[in-house]
Amino acid sequence: MKKVDFLFILIFIFFVSLLIVPESRTFIANSSTQLPYLMGFVKTAILATYGEMIGSRIGSGDYFKKTGLFYRFFVWGLLGMVFVLVFKIFDSGVKTAISVNLLPNIANTGFIRNLYVAFLTSFFLNLIFAPTFMILHRITDTYLDLGQGKLGAILKIDFKEVIKSIDWQNFFSFVVLKTIPLFWIPAHTITFLLPENYRILSAGFLSIALGLILTIAKLKKSKLSD
DSSP: OOHHHHHHHHHHHHHHHHHHSHHHHHHHHHHHHHSHHHHHHHHHHHHHHHHHHHHHHHHHSOTTOSSOHHHHHHHHHHHHHHHHHHHHHHHHHHHHHHHTTSSOOOSOOSHHHHHHHHHHHHHHIIIIIHHHHHHHHHHHHHHHHHTTTOHHHHHHOOHHHHHHHSOHHHIIIIIITTHIIIIIHHHHHHHTTSOGGGHHHHHHHHHHHHHHHHHHHHHHHHHHHO
């Protein structure tokens, strides 16, 4: 292990400690209530970018191999703001649909009911919203890759070039058809069991895990094509 690896381990421990220490946990919860969009930006940008850097370390041996980290940070932040709104829409929408009998209701009022509602929320979120989000993120990533992280070069890239550069077969066969049912639906079910103020934070941590999964899958694909 390199010295920088220990630094990134310490950073992860720091992130986790923020949730363990009562004072910082309360601060995060209160701030998420008072400034939902700002906190959504900050939490998602930091954790998702951290996850991309971890994935880069596994794939290339260098945390900073990916170009345009600042732009990736900014894009993730904007997506985090979208998550704040979308999570609320699907959470409230599913509960309303159940209350007016548009979705099956269950008599249980304890954990089983909470699990059922969390699963339905995650299911519809990932069925309806996730593919659109994934396509958008793949496009923004491809812009940054083709432009090598330089704004001037990014602005000159034709949209058709971006579309042609994306491996859509792998995107749909793995990212959409495998990670959604096998990873995102179960993971977001757990997320929607958490108090509302911690859900975006949970999504940020999940992005770290997904970054590792995608990197490992990419490495396996490279080995098979060699």
